[in-house]
Amino acid sequence: MLGKHFTFTHPVAGYSFALFEALNKSGQFLLLLDGFDEMKYYLTTAAFRYTFKEILKLVRPKSKAILAGRQTAFLSSAERDEFLRATRTHEGRSVSIAGRVSFRELTLAPFSRGDGELFIERYRRHLDFMSTREGYRSDLPPEQDFFVTPNLEEIARRPLHLEMLFEVLPLYGGNLDEMTVRKLYDLFVQCMLERETEKAARSQFDLSARKRFLEGLSFFMWAKGAATVEISDIPDFCFNVNLAGGRFSDEIKRDLIGGSFVEMRLSGRLLFPHRSIQEYFVAEFLASFFLGSQYASHLALDINIILDFGFIDSHVSPEVLDFLVARGQTIQKAAFDALRGYPRAISSKSIRYLCREVSFCSL
Numbered sequence: 001m002l003g004k005h006f007t008f009t010h011p012v013a014g015y016s017f018a019l020f021e022a023l024n025k026s027g028q029f030l031l032l033l034d035g036f037d038e039m040k041y042y043l044t045t046a047a048f049r050y051t052f053k054e055i056l057k058l059v060r061p062k063s064k065a066i067l068a069g070r071q072t073a074f075l076s077s078a079e080r081d082e083f084l085r086a087t088r089t090h091e092g093r094s095v096s097i098a099g100r101v102s103f104r105e106l107t108l109a110p111f112s113r114g115d116g117e118l119f120i121e122r123y124r125r126h127l128d129f130m131s132t133r134e135g136y137r138s139d140l141p142p143e144q145d146f147f148v149t150p151n152l153e154e155i156a157r158r159p160l161h162l163e164m165l166f167e168v169l170p171l172y173g174g175n176l177d178e179m180t181v182r183k184l185y186d187l188f189v190q191c192m193l194e195r196e197t198e199k200a201a202r203s204q205f206d207l208s209a210r211k212r213f214l215e216g217l218s219f220f221m222w223a224k225g226a227a228t229v230e231i232s233d234i235p236d237f238c239f240n241v242n243l244a245g246g247r248f249s250d251e252i253k254r255d256l257i258g259g260s261f262v263e264m265r266l267s268g269r270l271l272f273p274h275r276s277i278q279e280y281f282v283a284e285f286l287a288s289f290f291l292g293s294q295y296a297s298h299l300a301l302d303i304n305i306i307l308d309f310g311f312i313d314s315h316v317s318p319e320v321l322d323f324l325v326a327r328g329q330t331i332q333k334a335a336f337d338a339l340r341g342y343p344r345a346i347s348s349k350s351i352r353y354l355c356r357e358v359s360f361c362s363l
Contacts, residue, residue: 027062036069040227048082052083059101067103071277086234110157113147119159121164149177155184160274164188179193182326196259204255209241214257215288216241216299218272218281223315228269231257237302241295276319283323286316290334 006015023029033055037302039361059065067084069350074080081087084099111119135163147153155161168187172179193207205213221229231253239256240249261277262270272278289296300307324331 005284024058024063025060027064029064031063031065031066032068034068035085036067038069040069040074040322066143076195089181090230091243109157113153113156115157116147116162119162120156123162127166151178152176155179155181160276167191180326182323185276185323189280191259193259204252205241205259210256210259210297211284213238213261214260214289215281215285216295217260217262218278219285219296219299222278222282222301223311225315228265228271230269235299235302237299240298253280279319280323282316283320283327286312286320287327287331290331290338307360 002017002020003015006012006020023102024031039051043051050255055067071292073225074083082097083087084103084105086097086102087094088097089095116268147156155165164184165179168184168191171191172187189211191205193210196210197205197207217229217234219226220235221237234253236248239253243257257270261272261281263273272281285296286307289300305311
């Protein structure tokens with residue numbers, strides 16, 4: 001990779017790997033290795049381990065390297081400890097892995113007000129350019145309008161949320177002050193799926209059916225602890241969005257997958273483009289399960305998942321629970337009523353989280 005970069009993409013006279021390695025060992029470079037989580041999604045576990053070992057060859061006592069990416073790429077704390085902290089758990093004790101280095105973990109702070117205003121200003125210029133070039137609409141409110149309410153201020157703290165907001169604003173006719181993160185995801189998903197259902201070749205499924213498929217697929221991947229999935233591994237019931245039963249043709253599968261949020265990597269595996277999108281759909285699946293959805297309950301049975309407190313405590317993240325809580329007391333009460341009969345109900349951290357500040361739940 002380095003050879004191609006310095007001899008072909010951006011030629012450097014006299015380049016050799018030995019020279020690069022010598023300069024790196026003396027601390028002359030700052031290596032920014034971005035897209036770590038994307039690499040994790042793209043590769044098999046074995047290929048990722050090999051590639052990670054190759055990356056570690058660049059880490060020397062005086063070298064400077066930053067590994068950038070979301071920690072959600074790791075499917076467990078044990079996996080994160082192995083790759084980032086160079087430790088494994090053996091017989092209840094944390095043991096260092098010989099020959100490996102431990103990374104110091106830093107978390108990027110959310111946008112300050114100044115950061116948010118600068119991002120909005122620059123993004124507005126980008127949209128103005130696109131509007132002139134490709135006919136896009138660019139009708140964003142002034143930067144300062146994003147900080148007049150707590151809801152908008154919260155949205156403006158994350159670049160992803162701002163980009164999603166700009167995507168739906170031309171189609172949004174409501175009061176901007178009433179926009180919440182939860183409503184933003186609802187509108188964004190609706191906007192994206194409406195584009196697919198408007199295509200003549202994809203008239204077989206309506207918006208609700210496509211959304212149901214994404215809920216089922218996201219839950220299946222989440223329950224299995226998989227960041228990516230082969231199309232052949234997706235259970236048939238995921239495609240049973242209209243509860244029609246029977247076998248599902250390749251045409252139906254291509255339609256639902258092609259008209260969804262998932263992306264296909266060169267390896268042929270599917271993944272969601274952003275972890276938060278998958279978290280949203282997992283929460284939607286759980287909400288429909290608690291409200292008695294046949295699709296959700298049958299899919300859970302089909303993949304041998306018992307949705308009790310044990311599963312929710314061990315598999316459902318705070319981010320997913322936040323989406324559920326944002327649905328309001330109706331879904332909170334439905335979740336509590338659906339699960340209260342299970343053992344360990346009173347000790348469940350999830351039910352306490354879900355039902356915080358809710359009068360009907362006196363835990």
